[in-house]
Amino acid sequence: MTLMAExxxxxxxxGVPLSVHLDLTYRCNERCVHCYLDHDDHGEMTTAExxxxxxxxxxxGVFFLSLSGGEVFLRRDFFxxxxxxxxxLFNVKVKTNATMIHEREASRLRQxxxxxxxxxxxxxxxxxxxxxxxxxxxxxxxxRAIRFLKSQGLKVSISNVLMGGNFADQSGVIGLxxxxxxxxxxxxxxxxxxxxxxxxxxxxxxxxxxxEIFQNEELVGDVAEFCAPPPPxxxxxxxxxxxxxxxxxxxxxxxxxVFPCVQFPLPSGNVRRQKFLEIWHxxxxxxxxxxxxxxxxxxxxxxxxxxxxxxxxxxxxxxxNMRGPSTADCEKSFQRTGIPSANMLKKARSGSAxxxxxxxxxxxxxxxxxxxxxxxxxxx
Amino acid sequence: MAEKYIARxxxxxxxMLGGEMMVMSAADSTFFTLNEVATVIWQxxxxxxxxxxxxxxxxxxxxxxxxxxxxxxxxxxxxxxxxHGILLVSDRPFDSPPFAETP
Ligand SMILES: C[S@@+](CC[C@H](N)C(=O)[O-])C[C@H]1O[C@@H](n2cnc3c(N)ncnc32)[C@H](O)[C@@H]1O
Ligand code: SF4
Ligand code: SF4
Numbered sequence: 517m518t519l520m521a522e523x524x525x526x527x528x529x530x531g532v533p534l535s536v537h538l539d540l541t542y543r544c545n546e547r548c549v550h551c552y553l554d555h556d557d558h559g560e561m562t563t564a565e566x567x568x569x570x571x572x573x574x575x576x577g578v579f580f581l582s583l584s585g586g587e588v589f590l591r592r593d594f595f596x597x598x599x600x601x602x603x604x605l606f607n608v609k610v611k612t613n614a615t616m617i618h619e620r621e622a623s624r625l626r627q628x629x630x631x632x633x634x635x636x637x638x639x640x641x642x643x644x645x646x647x648x649x650x651x652x653x654x655x656x657x658x659x660r661a662i663r664f665l666k667s668q669g670l671k672v673s674i675s676n677v678l679m680g681g682n683f684a685d686q687s688g689v690i691g692l693x694x695x696x697x698x699x700x701x702x703x704x705x706x707x708x709x710x711x712x713x714x715x716x717x718x719x720x721x722x723x724x725x726x727x728e729i730f731q732n733e734e735l736v737g738d739v740a741e742f743c744a745p746p747p748p749x750x751x752x753x754x755x756x757x758x759x760x761x762x763x764x765x766x767x768x769x770x771x772x773x774v775f776p777c778v779q780f781p782l783p784s785g786n787v788r789r790q791k792f793l794e795i796w797h798x799x800x801x802x803x804x805x806x807x808x809x810x811x812x813x814x815x816x817x818x819x820x821x822x823x824x825x826x827x828x829x830x831x832x833x834x835x836x837n838m839r840g841p842s843t844a845d846c847e848k849s850f851q852r853t854g855i856p857s858a859n860m861l862k863k864a865r866s867g868s869a870x871x872x873x874x875x876x877x878x879x880x881x882x883x884x885x886x887x888x889x890x891x892x893x894x895x896x
Numbered sequence: 897m898a899e900k901y902i903a904r905x906x907x908x909x910x911x912m913l914g915g916e917m918m919v920m921s922a923a924d925s926t927f928f929t930l931n932e933v934a935t936v937i938w939q940x941x942x943x944x945x946x947x948x949x950x951x952x953x954x955x956x957x958x959x960x961x962x963x964x965x966x967x968x969x970x971x972x973x974x975x976x977x978x979x980h981g982i983l984l985v986s987d988r989p990f991d992s993p994p995f996a997e998t999p
Pocket of ligand 2: 551
């Protein structure tokens, strides 16, 4: 076990929230076609509220802090917030479209000792990237910012969310990342809007494209191993839980709402009304999420993929049942291994929908029910 | 032997977890955990107190370790952390040490 894995296990045993994702605003200067947020301000936490929250998070034992949005640089108090977070010795990552980062901002981030800047890039071609962000000139600005950050010696990672409209440029973005000397991760799954609206799922890549990703050696390493049929699940798998959401991590919105994860919109409390630790330990919703083991999942516990599936409980929740399957992850397991999921077989047997029609629905990008958020994050 | 003064770098992230301090260097992302003794030294690294005084006052006393062994162990620990930019070391007290608050 690596030291980090050991610490994760210890946090789990002690019930410590090791990681928190905090969105500082939902406002944004881009209008990405696939964005899961609305961009209005419904009453964001004030600077003082955020400082107080950060103090509480440090006391609760939070080590990893992701600051995101919306676009964090739209908050005038963004640097004072980062400064406060760094005084409290959080390991800080910033997620941004980077269009508002110039030399001054890059050097300030460097001085503050942040861990990494994660920047969204959808294509190496301006006409494709800018058509997604709806902000003319955005690719140019983003790439210039990456150069500023790199020249400061900061760690930068490009996040590439794949859709039908930019799938073909995926290797171009890898090329750009290499040229800029930064890391690259891709996310092949568009998720529903945070309010449950599923209209943006039509932007998802086709099944055949998903399969192409899984067969790409540059992305997955050993293809035969990555796409191997799942081994029979053991006791440990059945007693396991799907991800860190609610166990060692959670999400806090700009309005102080606490959720198990940014893509698991189960309201679990609000830090404006309760202390963070009280929510973390006492919230009935978080307690319920923590109680669920693989053996408690009616369909997934009977599925051959249960031990290797990226099943996202948040996406399952958005489909109507946090103990249910997540259709997008069924699709991933199927495209990866060629073996249908228990969910597909069940639907075929019930005759409600032939599984193949459902799969074609995903391919046609029309009859899509949900997406998986817990991206199979692939790193090149 | 020349006296050593140690200060915590600001370019790190740190948090207590179950009695041990997790420390990550922003410079090279190395991740450490400090045991109880190392945590005490790290917390006492205020840039002004000589290392020998930290060892005598905090380590030998609290952990009942013999002085020479404790000093030797502390120096090795300080060397290693300074190589990763986690502790700053000087043979003079730091003027206004840029050290981080104790988590
Ligand atoms: C919401 S943005 C916030 C940070 C910053 N504004 C940015 O775009 O990087 C965080 C990441 O979520 C991704 N994202 C937004 N909507 C999404 C969706 N519906 N499905 C999957 N990823 C999405 C964005 O592409 C971006 O990489
Ligand atoms: S830049 Fe980020 S927050 Fe803004 S619209 Fe795009 S994905 Fe959403
Ligand atoms: S493939 Fe589908 S049914 Fe099987 S474990 Fe994953 S989400 Fe559950």
